[in-house]
Amino acid sequence: AQSVTQLDSHVSVSEGTPVLLRCNYSSSYSPSLFWYVQHPNKGLQLLLKYTSAATLVKGINGFEAEFKKSETSFHLTKPSAHMSDAAEYFCVVSDSRGTDKLIFGTGTRLQVFP
Amino acid sequence: GAGVSQSPRYKVAKRGQDVALRCDPISGHVSLFWYQQALGQGPEFLTYFQNEAQLDKSGLPSDRFFAERPEGSVSTLKIQRTQQEDSAVYLCASSLQANTEAFFGQGTRLTVV
Numbered sequence: 676a677q678s679v680t681q682l683d684s685h686v687s688v689s690e691g692t693p694v695l696l697r698c699n700y701s702s703s704y705s706p707s708l709f710w711y712v713q714h715p716n717k718g719l720q721l722l723l724k725y726t727s728a729a730t731l732v733k734g735i736n737g738f739e740a741e742f743k744k745s746e747t748s749f750h751l752t753k754p755s756a757h758m759s760d761a762a763e764y765f766c767v768v769s770d771s772r773g774t775d776k777l778i779f780g781t782g783t784r785l786q787v788f789p
Numbered sequence: 790g791a792g793v794s795q796s797p798r799y800k801v802a803k804r805g806q807d808v809a810l811r812c813d814p815i816s817g818h819v820s821l822f823w824y825q826q827a828l829g830q831g832p833e834f835l836t837y838f839q840n841e842a843q844l845d846k847s848g849l850p851s852d853r854f855f856a857e858r859p860e861g862s863v864s865t866l867k868i869q870r871t872q873q874e875d876s877a878v879y880l881c882a883s884s885l886q887a888n889t890e891a892f893f894g895q896g897t898r899l900t901v902v
Contacts, residue, residue, distance in 0.1 A: 707888075718793070719832070719880070719893040765831050775887055776822060776845065779831030 677702045679749075679766045681780035689788050694738075694753040696783045698766030701747065707769040708749045709777070710740055714762045722764075725749065736760070761787045791815065793894035795881050801900045802871045810866045810897045814883030821864050822891065823856055824880040832880055838864060839887075871901045 682697040700706055710722040723734025730742045740751045749766060766780040794813040802808050814821050819840055824832035825848075834848040840861035849856070853872075858864040868875055878898050882891040 716895070718895045719882075721890055724890075775820065775884070775891075776834040776837055776848075777824075777832070777882075777891065778834070779824075781831050782829075 677706060677768045677770060677778055679708075679768050679778065679780040681766050681783050683783050684781065685784045685786065687786040687788065688756045690758055691755050694751070694756045694760065694785065696751040696764050696766075696785065698749045698751065698780060699747050700749055700766070700768050702768060708740075708742065709767040709769065710734065710738070710749075710751045711765045711767055711779075712762050713765065713782075719765070722751070756785075756787045758787050758789065761785055793881055793883050793892050795879075795894035795897050797897060798895065799898050799900075801902060804871060804873060804901055806871050806901075807867065807869045808871055808899065810868075810879050810899070812864045812866070812881030812883075812894060814862065814864070814881070815885075815892055816862075817885065818883035818892075819861075819886050820884040820889075820891070821858060822882040822884075823864070823866050824882065825850075826878040826880055826896070828877070835866070835879075868899075871899075873901050875899060876901045 678701045680699045708725040711719045723732045725732045725742045733739045738753045763782045767777045770776045796811045821838040823835040826832040836856045837845040838858040853869045855867045878896040880896045882893045884891040
């Protein structure tokens, strides 16, 4: 069975400092992995996705993630946090052999302080 | 109106009441998903449609939950005899076809009192 584990429920950073949101995955075959962001009262938005092409994936708003098979990790990073980055972030794995249903982690709440 | 639209945005139901939640997917999208997001948790899969066919309903928590998409576009999630544990945000997502990006609606927040 596939699953993802988000290692931090809350992360706080100062504006302009780097962001690191950690995610480990479990999959019996090569997974499709995603990061989604959820702002209050807004729908989930896709930040980026990995589908076995390049291991370093660039997404929107300056975010990127690196797929590391040896560590079963897919951590999300951004060099410099902005106040507008404050939101809930979800690491997600896709059941791509079946219905494409998405399996979400429990989420990491990112706070950005001025 | 290019996005996934869900209605109502908020619903308060008395325990034991039946509710119906509507999802209007992006026009032309073949795949449609329903997810349930409890407070402080990530969304959890409920069911999946490909056009009008319900291909996976393994996530529906009980036989009180029923979903349909009769003409392959609009979908309705129905919950019968609501219970307090049904309180959650119900999210709908659609995608053009398999293995393409899923777009989410803003969800319906259901509160059972």
